[in-house]
Every structure is written in C-alpha cells, then in structure tokens.
Amino acid sequence: MDWQYTVLVLPTLFAMSTAVLLGTYSLRHMQAHGQSSELVTFFAVNVGLALWTGFAALKLLHTDPALKLLFYRFLYFGVAPLGALAFLFTLLHTDRVSRITPGLVAAVMTVPAVFLAVLFANPNGLAIEATHLVETNGLVVLRVDVGLGHVVLQLLYNAVLSVLAIVLILYEAARLGRTYIPQAVLVSVGLAAPFVFVACSSLGIPPFNSDGVNLVPTSAAVTSAAIGIALFRYRFLDLPPIAYTTAMEESPDGVFVLDADKRIVHVNTRGAALLERFGAAVGDPITAVSPDLDLTAESNDSIETTREGGEAVYLSARSQRLERGDQTVGWVIVLRDVTELHRQKQTILSQNEKLTLLNQIVRHDIRNDMAVILGNAQLVEESVDDEALRERLDTIIRNGEHATELTVNVRNLMATMLDDEETNRPTTLAGPLWAEASAVRDGTADAAVSLPDEPPTVTVVADDMLGTVFRNLLTNAVRHNDADRTEIDVSVEVRDDDALVRIADNGPGVLDDRKEVVFGRGEKGLESPGTGLGLYLVDTIVSGYGGDVWVEDNEPRGAVFVVRLRKA
Secondary structure (H helix, E strand, C coil): CCHHHHHHHHHHHHHHHHHHHHHHHHHHHHHHHCCCHHHHHHHHHHHHHHHHHHHHHHHHHCCCHHHHHHHHHHHHHHHCCHHHHHHHHHHHHCCCHHHCCHHHHHHHHHHHHHHHHHHHHCHHHCCEEEEEEEEECCEEEEEEEECHHHHHHHHHHHHHHHHHHHHHHHHHHHHHCHHHHHHHHHHHHHHHHHHHHHHHHHHCCCCCCCCCCCCHHHHHHHHHHHHHHHHHHHCCCCCCCCCCHHHHHHCCCEEEEEECCCEEEEECHHHHHHHHHCCCCCCCEHHHCCCCCCCCCCEEEEEEEECCCCCEEEEEEEEEEEEECCEEEEEEEEEEECHHHHHHHHHHHHHHHHHHHHHHHHHHHHHHHHHHHHHHHHHHHHCCCCHHHHHHHHHHHHHHHHHHHHHHHHHHHHHHHHCCCCCCEEEECHHHHHHHHHHHHHHCCCEEEECCCCCCCCEEEECCCHHHHHHHHHHHHHHCCCCCCEEEEEEEEECCCEEEEEEEECCCCCCHHHCCHHHCCCCCHHHCCCCCHHHHHHHHHHHHCCCEEEEEECCCCCEEEEEEEEEC
C-alpha cells in the first residue's frame, strides 16, 4: 500500500477510532449500570459514525473501482440514519421523552430505509448518476455524481433533522441560562460538523476542494470529540444533562447534583449563590457546604453550619439517591436557607415558654386567690344583716365569679394555643352538650333550659374542649339576657356530613353589623368592640375542629348561636 494512501486515511481512521472508543465505553456502561434511552441512542450514534468512517477508510485504501463503489454504498448504513438518531438524542437530551413514541421512531427511520433501498437498486440513476476515478497527486480516488434521490432523501433530510435538533438544544440553553450554553454549543458543533464539511467541499474551500480528497468523513472526528468532551465534562452518562434542569432552574431552593463520589457536579442558580456564601465551588465535595449533611436520610430537619466570616446558617436538606440498575450514580440534594425561619421558631418557642408560665399562674395562683376571696365574701354575707352591705357583697361575689370564669376561659384558650399535638378524635356530641346544659339549668334559678327528648347518638370531630364551647354559649345566653326569665332552647340537627347544634335564647339578639364582630374575627381580633373572651374562645376551638359557628336571629326575639361540627 502506498504511503500516500496511508497518510490520506489517517484522519478518517482517527475519526473511526474515536467513535469506536465512545461506543465501546457507552456499551460497557450499559452492561455495568443498566440501559437508558440516552445511552442506547448515544451508542447508536457512535455505531453510525463508526460504520461511516470505517467504510470510508476502506474505500480510500482500495484501488479496485468495484470495491470502492461497494464500500461507498456500505458507508451509508452509518450515514443515512444519523440525522434521525441525532434528532432522537436531542429529544431525550432536552427532556422531551414523552414525544418519543414508536410511531415517531418508525416515521423518522422510514426515509433512511427508503434511501438505502434506492441507493443499492439505483433505479434510473436516482441515487447515483455516474462514477469516475480521479487521479490527484498520484492518488486515485472515486468520485460519485449523486442523483436527485440522494440529494432529497439523504442530504436534505439529514440536514433538516440536524438543524431541528440544533435549534432545540440552543432553545433550551437560551431558556435555562448561561450555565448550559457550553454543553449546548459542544453538542451543536458535533451535530453541525458533517454539514459544515460538506459545504466547504461543495464550495471548493481548501483542503476540501472538489478535485482533492474527500475529507467529509473526517468530520465524524469532530462530532465524536465534541460530544465526547460534553460527555465527560457534563457527565451525560451519569446524570441527565438538560433533562433535570427544566425543574431545577425554576426551583426556589438550591439544587445540587452530586456524583457517586459525593462531589458537586452541577447546581442551579440558587445553589451557586449558596456555594458562593460558603466559599465552595462546583467540583468540591458536598461537605464543603456542611459536614453534617446525611445523604442516607431523605430529609434533615435543620442543619447548623457556618459561612465565611463565622455567621451561623441553618439549612433544611432533602436528598434523593440517583440509581442506575443496582449502582448509585449520584444524589440530588435540595437545600433551603431557613436561618430566618429558625430565628422565628426560636422566638415562638420563647414566647410559648412565657405563655406556659402565664397559663400556670392563671390556673393556680389567680384562680386559687379568687377562690379564697369568694369563700370569704360568702361567709361574710351570711353574717351581715345590713341590706346595703349585702348588696355590695353580692356585687363582689358576682364579679368574683365572673373573674373566676374568665380565668377558666383564659386557661382553656392558652391550652388551645399551646397544644401543638393533634387532639381531634371521634367524640360523642350528647355527653358534653347535656352535661353543660344541665349544669347551667341547675345552677341558675331564673333560667329555663330545654333539651331534646332523646339525646342524639352522633359522634363528631372534637376533643375534651367541646364542653367549653357549649358552656360559654349557654352562660353567654344567660348573662346577656334582659328578659324577666331567661329561656334557652337547645336543638340538634344531624345531617349527612355534619351536625348542627342550635342554642336559642329570648334575649336582645345581635345586630346584623355585629354578628361577625362578637366572635372577634377580622384584623382587630379581641380588640373588636364588644367582643367577649368566651365567644372568641368558642370560635377558636370550633375552627380547630374544622367546623363553624355563627349567630342568627331568633323569633320573635333573641339570638340563635349555631355550631356546625363535622361528623366523625
């Protein structure tokens, strides 16, 4: 073999070697870690490049015209499907997996199959119009004049699919930001290289001049090298290159992608900002952000770490293992700066401690002191004959009892506010309702409380505070009643999904513009005019059950307080 032919074929052999090496690497990767759509498509692209460059090298090395023409036809087994494979690879690369259906694959592969059939049958010179040998600088090369079928089914078809693939990749890069432009450019260069070489050859640009040697097959080296660099630089085979980034860049949290060695290989914009705060960078181990991150746990409540300058920072972390087959290929870590939230939590905990102390004071000290005051006032009242003094003592006792009731309501309200555990459970409605109604009826001489003949058997979503709800509504009906005799009617309506308890009285009623205010609802809460602590407590407790409370007009006069409770 002449040394000139050997020198001529070296670039093509280099291109073939690159495709073979990358194809072998992807094949072994699939054997070790399992198949994926990206790997299969990438492997197919390299097989096509290897067939193209391999048969192109054989065509150059042989001098027999018949063999040259045969190898020319064979090289198109690699070239013909490259546009379709590049298009499918791009759909996978840009997270359009759902678009790849068996129908689409069959459609894009139909034209290459038709072209190969036309190429070998060559009816009426549709693929090859003529062939001739050209001697250039002592070398004999085969020149082929292609027909219309070759131009349409091969050159134009592959060009359209490749341009579409490049547009999709560049569109994703523009949408996702400058972080993805380098990998998009590399892949685009790889896809465009064959067409750039064909254009240079058609225009006669040295060394691609038409009278010289056909260097178009050597463009496969550029394609393989560009995708190969992207492969190793952006870890195409270990982690999806653009697929996961669609969601990543939209995330309000810092998203970190780690490789199998727990090193950071990619971050989103917020993740890059976090890295900068901690003086770390892509390529560092995740421990550069915090040595306390536990990748084996799906979530870490709060991790304390220190940024540059010694400032304490709190991070919440969620991790997800990335697996391919039985192998762990990396992790996705989502970090959120919760420093301010942690401070607020500490403030709330401190406030809760103070409220707990206040609750203990109300429950024990104030209530005990009021019991002593009332006991002594009642003893004094029994031994006093002066009518004026007895009236004053009645006022003291009445207000003392009201103050005692307020301490009970405050205690219950703070218990509700401080209880961070879910206490709601199926609760019998009749028990607390009948107990509280009976207590008010027996303890108030001038009040008549009527109940249904039969207690309802329904159970509702509530807890031990349900009796407090009814006690406050019943005592409210007594205290604010201006009739000669207080009359309270209690009724229960059981419906499909809930139960309604109505407590109707014959008092002055509630004006329409105060029917929301009496519960302390709105921006003012307890500062609302005329709001009683008892009704505010009722509203708070019932809302915690997932129910409602409201007030309606009674006929001919008075108010009806309605409590809606969910059936258990």
